[in-house]
Amino acid sequence: MEKIQDYLNQNKERFLNELIELLKIPSVSADPAYSHDVLDAAETVKTRLLQAGCEVAEICDTQGYPVVYGEKIVNPNLPTVLVYGHYDVQPPDPLDLWNSPPFEPVIKNTELHPEGAIFARGSCDDKGQMYMHVKALEFMVRTNQLPCNVKFMIEGEEEVGSESLGEFVAQNKEKLANDIILISDTGMIGKETPSITTGLRGLSYVEVEVTGPNRDLHSGLYGGAVANPINILAEMIASLHDGNNHITIPGFYDKVDELSMEERAEMAKAPFDLTAYKKALDIDDVYGEKGYSTNERNSIRPTLDVNGIWGGYTGEGAKTVIASKAHAKISMRLVPHQDWKEITQLFKDHFEKIAPSGVKVKVTPHHGGQGYVTPIDEIGYQAASKAYEATFGKTPIPQRSGGSIPIVSLFEKELKSKIILMGFGLDSDAIHSPNEHFGVWNYLKGIETIPYFYHFFAELSKVNTP
Amino acid sequence: MEKIQDYLNQNKERFLNELIELLKIPSVSADPAYSHDVLDAAETVKTRLLQAGCEVAEICDTQGYPVVYGEKIVNPNLPTVLVYGHYDVQPPDPLDLWNSPPFEPVIKNTELHPEGAIFARGSCDDKGQMYMHVKALEFMVRTNQLPCNVKFMIEGEEEVGSESLGEFVAQNKEKLANDIILISDTGMIGKETPSITTGLRGLSYVEVEVTGPNRDLHSGLYGGAVANPINILAEMIASLHDGNNHITIPGFYDKVDELSMEERAEMAKAPFDLTAYKKALDIDDVYGEKGYSTNERNSIRPTLDVNGIWGGYTGEGAKTVIASKAHAKISMRLVPHQDWKEITQLFKDHFEKIAPSGVKVKVTPHHGGQGYVTPIDEIGYQAASKAYEATFGKTPIPQRSGGSIPIVSLFEKELKSKIILMGFGLDSDAIHSPNEHFGVWNYLKGIETIPYFYHFFAELSKVNTP
Numbered sequence: 001m002e003k004i005q006d007y008l009n010q011n012k013e014r015f016l017n018e019l020i021e022l023l024k025i026p027s028v029s030a031d032p033a034y035s036h037d038v039l040d041a042a043e044t045v046k047t048r049l050l051q052a053g054c055e056v057a058e059i060c061d062t063q064g065y066p067v068v069y070g071e072k073i074v075n076p077n078l079p080t081v082l083v084y085g086h087y088d089v090q091p092p093d094p095l096d097l098w099n100s101p102p103f104e105p106v107i108k109n110t111e112l113h114p115e116g117a118i119f120a121r122g123s124c125d126d127k128g129q130m131y132m133h134v135k136a137l138e139f140m141v142r143t144n145q146l147p148c149n150v151k152f153m154i155e156g157e158e159e160v161g162s163e164s165l166g167e168f169v170a171q172n173k174e175k176l177a178n179d180i181i182l183i184s185d186t187g188m189i190g191k192e193t194p195s196i197t198t199g200l201r202g203l204s205y206v207e208v209e210v211t212g213p214n215r216d217l218h219s220g221l222y223g224g225a226v227a228n229p230i231n232i233l234a235e236m237i238a239s240l241h242d243g244n245n246h247i248t249i250p251g252f253y254d255k256v257d258e259l260s261m262e263e264r265a266e267m268a269k270a271p272f273d274l275t276a277y278k279k280a281l282d283i284d285d286v287y288g289e290k291g292y293s294t295n296e297r298n299s300i301r302p303t304l305d306v307n308g309i310w311g312g313y314t315g316e317g318a319k320t321v322i323a324s325k326a327h328a329k330i331s332m333r334l335v336p337h338q339d340w341k342e343i344t345q346l347f348k349d350h351f352e353k354i355a356p357s358g359v360k361v362k363v364t365p366h367h368g369g370q371g372y373v374t375p376i377d378e379i380g381y382q383a384a385s386k387a388y389e390a391t392f393g394k395t396p397i398p399q400r401s402g403g404s405i406p407i408v409s410l411f412e413k414e415l416k417s418k419i420i421l422m423g424f425g426l427d428s429d430a431i432h433s434p435n436e437h438f439g440v441w442n443y444l445k446g447i448e449t450i451p452y453f454y455h456f457f458a459e460l461s462k463v464n465t466p
Numbered sequence: 467m468e469k470i471q472d473y474l475n476q477n478k479e480r481f482l483n484e485l486i487e488l489l490k491i492p493s494v495s496a497d498p499a500y501s502h503d504v505l506d507a508a509e510t511v512k513t514r515l516l517q518a519g520c521e522v523a524e525i526c527d528t529q530g531y532p533v534v535y536g537e538k539i540v541n542p543n544l545p546t547v548l549v550y551g552h553y554d555v556q557p558p559d560p561l562d563l564w565n566s567p568p569f570e571p572v573i574k575n576t577e578l579h580p581e582g583a584i585f586a587r588g589s590c591d592d593k594g595q596m597y598m599h600v601k602a603l604e605f606m607v608r609t610n611q612l613p614c615n616v617k618f619m620i621e622g623e624e625e626v627g628s629e630s631l632g633e634f635v636a637q638n639k640e641k642l643a644n645d646i647i648l649i650s651d652t653g654m655i656g657k658e659t660p661s662i663t664t665g666l667r668g669l670s671y672v673e674v675e676v677t678g679p680n681r682d683l684h685s686g687l688y689g690g691a692v693a694n695p696i697n698i699l700a701e702m703i704a705s706l707h708d709g710n711n712h713i714t715i716p717g718f719y720d721k722v723d724e725l726s727m728e729e730r731a732e733m734a735k736a737p738f739d740l741t742a743y744k745k746a747l748d749i750d751d752v753y754g755e756k757g758y759s760t761n762e763r764n765s766i767r768p769t770l771d772v773n774g775i776w777g778g779y780t781g782e783g784a785k786t787v788i789a790s791k792a793h794a795k796i797s798m799r800l801v802p803h804q805d806w807k808e809i810t811q812l813f814k815d816h817f818e819k820i821a822p823s824g825v826k827v828k829v830t831p832h833h834g835g836q837g838y839v840t841p842i843d844e845i846g847y848q849a850a851s852k853a854y855e856a857t858f859g860k861t862p863i864p865q866r867s868g869g870s871i872p873i874v875s876l877f878e879k880e881l882k883s884k885i886i887l888m889g890f891g892l893d894s895d896a897i898h899s900p901n902e903h904f905g906v907w908n909y910l911k912g913i914e915t916i917p918y919f920y921h922f923f924a925e926l927s928k929v930n931t932p
Contacts, residue, residue: 029783030785161784221653221764231704282680283693313774314795315497317557319556333689402689427687430681431684432786
């Protein structure tokens with residue numbers, strides 16, 4: 001790619017500063033207290049798209065937070081790339097575990113990032129990765145090397161389940177028409193080991209409430225004589241896995257796509273250092289479903305995790321109380337062919353059924369989405385693979401990820417195109433955690449690699465066009 | 467008792483207003499934010515003791531909150547009554563479930579209390595019940611009818627385990643020397659069914675922390691592959707009871723005092739309406755240890771309850787996180803012969819042992835205390851029984867309570883005297899819960915009954931003295 005290295009060298013500081021400004025906006029979509037900031041982030045993204053070379057950029061209202069749409073149409077006969085990303089971020093808490101405030105970005109060197117990493121909520125997920133595409137566009141436009149039409153669809157509800165995006169996509173099929181969808185909201189194996197995500201897990205996220213007595217009770221006077229909702233909730237949660245860590249919900253595995261031994265053998269070739277993995281997390285041992293390796297457990301197997309639990313007295317000291325209510329947030333990661341709505345219903349039916357008669361149970365579905373698998377013989381995948389080869393000097397490894405971008409399978413269904421997941425983050429970036437960060441090297445490598453994707457995608461499309 | 471009814475009628479409004487002023491002080495001992503208020507409550511109690519007729523009243527410093535001591539020595543040859551109570555209160559949360567602010571007392575009529583009940587944190591436990599003794603003293607002093615010496619020991623750490631009181635008692639045995647200890651910090655069966663508490667359960671209160679990975683993780687990338695501390699904590703808690711709701715900690719039941727079938731048959735005669743019990747709590751069914759009735763489960767049997775649990779994301783909306791840590795507060799109610807320190811150690815050993823290798827477990831003992839049984843053939847019990855007969859027109863029922871006043875067995879050990887538990891609260895008073903209240907009728911009935919206790923205790927002591 002002509003002059004990309006020069007362009008990066010000349011504009012590196014500006015690229016970093018622009019991202020830092022965007023990261024200062026606390027666009028937490030889960031908490032209504034931040035709604036003004038979420039809208040502020042949308043406006044900023046719109047402005048940046050116009051500055052980068054989009055001819056059109058607009059704030060598209062939805063039932064929830066708006067979608068920022070932008071486009072640069074070079075020639076209707078050229079292929080069109082649709083870039084998807086999100087400008088909202090996860091809640092930053094627990095705040096006391098951050099070494100620097102989550103919305104005051106700082107660049108610090110780490111062992112993995114001797115060139116520095118930007119520490120801030122959203123630095124990797126997804127403002128940093130989304131903004132690589134904006135800066136890649138700037139380069140291609142300013143150096144007159146944009147070989148495709150490009151459209152941007154940047155939403156503000158990804159961290160709360162993309163509730164409004166489904167309707168937006170369904171109502172704007174023509175506007176969003178494209179030949180390939182490009183997303184950077186995943187990771188790669190390592191800086192020396194580029195990889196492309198070829199699979200995502202689906203998601204079903206629910207909240208449960210267990211109610212015992214109609215008020216908090218004194219644990220001395222009532223303890224042992226009435227069902228304690230916290231104990232009951234613990235028992236109900238515990239019963240969702242058996243001794244082999246299989247999930248016990250009837251029907252849960254019925255539609256799970258079981259990989260062949262050959263496919264599993266292929267997967268097992270991906271570099272993985274169990275000792276380093278355990279050391280990085282400071283755990284004595286890994287834990288999970290019997291009969292599967294760590295890399296299988298977090299990618300090709302469905303899971304059930306409690307993401308939050310609360311009930312009773314949680315303050316300083318001691319309170320001898322039996323709580324009236326106990327709550328938990330529970331999510332299930334799903335694999336191809338598991339339907340998230342069906343799984344949510346199976347969970348609800350089962351959880352209500354296993355409640356003992358001393359309590360009442362309420363299950364509230366939060367959101368969910370289907371899993372997705374990218375076929376590696378598509379030209380989109382081939383173009384991405386060649387782009388990594390050009391900038392990393394290595395063929396990237398196709399990898400199934402454990403994460404979910406629930407909206408991905410909807411894109412394929414509604415827009416009839418394939419999705420390429422070019423992620424430049426690392427597992428150690430601590431997305432969704434305190435001290436989230438994104439390597440400066442990774443950020444610049446993304447900006448460098450993306451224009452090659454456009455180049456090869458345009459080339460391969462020409463070959464494929466009769 | 468000469469003129470007690472007249473005195474009550476003349477002073478009722480003042481007695482209520484004085485208690486209301488005391489209840490306005492948010493003396494929450496569990497939360498350091500209230501430390502100034504806790505000390506304020508101690509000062510107020512001291513002043514009230516002097517006003518009621520104590521010749522001496524003083525604030526006695528301890529390592530924690532002070533003990534308020536007061537005395538009125540009529541004649542060294544007369545028997546001495548030591549009154550114990552506490553001026554600290556439970557934390558008021560969850561605040562949003564209170565119908566009126568916890569520290570702005572209001573008198574409202576209820577179905578059970580057509581004469582009105584005082585709604586405030588501490589109204590029953592224990593400011594209201596403690597203050598009955600102060601006002602009973604006032605009556606006896608002003609009408610020249612005090613037949614015993616009287617000492618008051620009112621502490622400020624009962625709700626956090628009376629940590630400093632043990633040392634205070636051990637160092638002040640002479641000062642506290644007495645013939646009987648009188649405590650109103652329990653309840654009675656009903657306004658028409660007076661009862662005296664003859665047994666208390668012991669208590670062991672611990673906090674547990676389960677740590678998995680060294681930081682919060684993205685549940686998509688790690689879900690299923692590492693031990694989730696919340697799921698593990700739920701499993702560990704669930705495993706503490708078996709299918710019959712017996713506690714599974716090895717050795718837990720070894721020293722439990724098993725009642726004979728005769729004793730259990732006697733207990734079963736106490737009036738109890740299961741339908742009304744379930745209706746009052748709005749539960750479909752009771753729940754507990756197989757083979758025991760509700761009244762046995764909450765009095766003669768040991769129990770294990772989770773009093774609080776927390777971990778992960780508990781805010782609005784959804785966060786797909788695997789928490790690094792999960793916590794719970796767990797208390798065990800113990801029965802005679804179970805030693806709380808031994809049980810705490812058994813819990814700690816067992817809980818650490820059952821942790822799977824993917825997590826680390828920390829067990830922190832909070833506090834505890836031994837159970838206690840009052841012999842009903844002692845003159846203290848006889849005097850109390852006659853006092854209730856005089857004011858209720860009925861012989862009170864001796865009753866084992868499920869609650870704990872951990873310091874009670876220490877009093878017996880250090881001061882070599884028996885303890886009489888004359889409680890005037892009702893189960894429905896919602897102590898430790900939102901909307902705690904204490905019936906105006908109960909408050910006044912306590913003030914009326916207590917002087918009769920002094921009268922009969924002096925009388926029976928004379929008979930017993932050679």
